[in-house]
Amino acid sequence: MTPTANLLRFDKDALVEWLGAAGHKAFRARQVMHWLHQRGVADFEAMTDLAKPLRGWLREHACVQALPVVTEQRSRDGTVKWLFDVGAGNAVESVFIPETSRNTLCVSSQAGCAMACSFCSTGAQGFNRNLDTAEILAQLWWAEFTMRAELGLADGERAISNVVMMGMGEPLQNYAALVPALRVMLDDDAYGLSRRRVTVSTSGVVPMIDRLAADCPVALAVSLHAPNDALRDQLVPLNRKYPLAELLAACERYLAHAPRDFITFEYCMLDGVNDTAEHARELIALMQGRFPWKCNLIPFNPFPGSGLRRSSAQRVAAFAATLTEAGIVATVRKTRGDDIDAACGQLAGEVLDRTSRRGARVVAIAASDAVSAANQG
Ligand code: SAH
Numbered sequence: 001m002t003p004t005a006n007l008l009r010f011d012k013d014a015l016v017e018w019l020g021a022a023g024h025k026a027f028r029a030r031q032v033m034h035w036l037h038q039r040g041v042a043d044f045e046a047m048t049d050l051a052k053p054l055r056g057w058l059r060e061h062a063c064v065q066a067l068p069v070v071t072e073q074r075s076r077d078g079t080v081k082w083l084f085d086v087g088a089g090n091a092v093e094s095v096f097i098p099e100t101s102r103n104t105l106c107v108s109s110q111a112g113c114a115m116a117c118s119f120c121s122t123g124a125q126g127f128n129r130n131l132d133t134a135e136i137l138a139q140l141w142w143a144e145f146t147m148r149a150e151l152g153l154a155d156g157e158r159a160i161s162n163v164v165m166m167g168m169g170e171p172l173q174n175y176a177a178l179v180p181a182l183r184v185m186l187d188d189d190a191y192g193l194s195r196r197r198v199t200v201s202t203s204g205v206v207p208m209i210d211r212l213a214a215d216c217p218v219a220l221a222v223s224l225h226a227p228n229d230a231l232r233d234q235l236v237p238l239n240r241k242y243p244l245a246e247l248l249a250a251c252e253r254y255l256a257h258a259p260r261d262f263i264t265f266e267y268c269m270l271d272g273v274n275d276t277a278e279h280a281r282e283l284i285a286l287m288q289g290r291f292p293w294k295c296n297l298i299p300f301n302p303f304p305g306s307g308l309r310r311s312s313a314q315r316v317a318a319f320a321a322t323l324t325e326a327g328i329v330a331t332v333r334k335t336r337g338d339d340i341d342a343a344c345g346q347l348a349g350e351v352l353d354r355t356s357r358r359g360a361r362v363v364a365i366a367a368s369d370a371v372s373a374a375n376q377g
């Protein structure tokens, strides 16, 4: 007997195949995806255009399993942060960030992260495990239909216009689960987001940047954080494997496939570490004559034990001004949801050891504002 499948794990091709193996026609996959991802319906009986026998078959063989919500926090500025239980004491976060022209959801790809960047509290936790496709999509599914109801949107109106893979984890280290999830985000039979409105942020997994270009080219943001290898080796240890020359070459190759004609570089501003005028000039020189890029400066979100400090607002402004004078578009990431710890540049910040209602030990990571320049333009 086929084991019960969580329908959130399928992209359309996989759903066609899975239903097809049981003799169901391909168009049924589209119908199921409409109910699930466009209308948020999880009850097979309510899927009224499905033939009765198919509904019965789904009841037996399929389920729609969302992630249990551990906490939901709401900021005065409209930012909403969910902490989802992914089992065995692990939890991941998603953050909904409303703005005038778009609503962005920041999504996690892994519980923890193996990349160990020195300024990141997810990295400080170490790697727990990859999320599967269903767990990645469950974050979007939950946020979309929770916010749609809350905002009083009509059927067909979308709550979330942009997705950024900037939550916990390195998405390109979880490639096999990531790509089907991206395909569902893009699929007109599901969320129907344009490629420009879905952003993958990476610390620089070079071979996977090339694979993403071939398989599913969405907007790309690269976590640069340093203008030379010596400093980047310290801040982003992955740089020792894929140094700047290789990373920048991969970015240039990616541009040939990208939905946007520039690459966004994220640059976390660390007091006295990478934020001087000299660093700004070095960054400009590094990129001279290469390819179009934009710089998203993220004020560091401090967390206990990091030993790092946030650059002053003046330093950030001066750094941005130096880039701007050189003709580079530089934006400073706004902090959002300060009052709910969703304000940091990423899932850094405060690490909370807490006991969930089920008694499991849950390590919660304060979440991100995740509003990236990658989303703009
Ligand atoms: N792993 C991917 C995506 C998640 S991190 C990556 O590294 O790109 C999303 C962004 O937040 C990255 O640019 C990351 O470097 C940044 N970030 C991590 N910790 C931060 C902190 N404490 N303060 C500010 N930005 C941080």
Ligand code: SF4
Binding pocket: 113, 114, 115, 116, 117, 120, 121, 122, 123, 124, 167, 168, 169, 170, 202, 203, 223
């Ligand atoms: Fe992982 Fe990104 Fe944090 Fe680095 S910044 S440890 S890659 S989540």
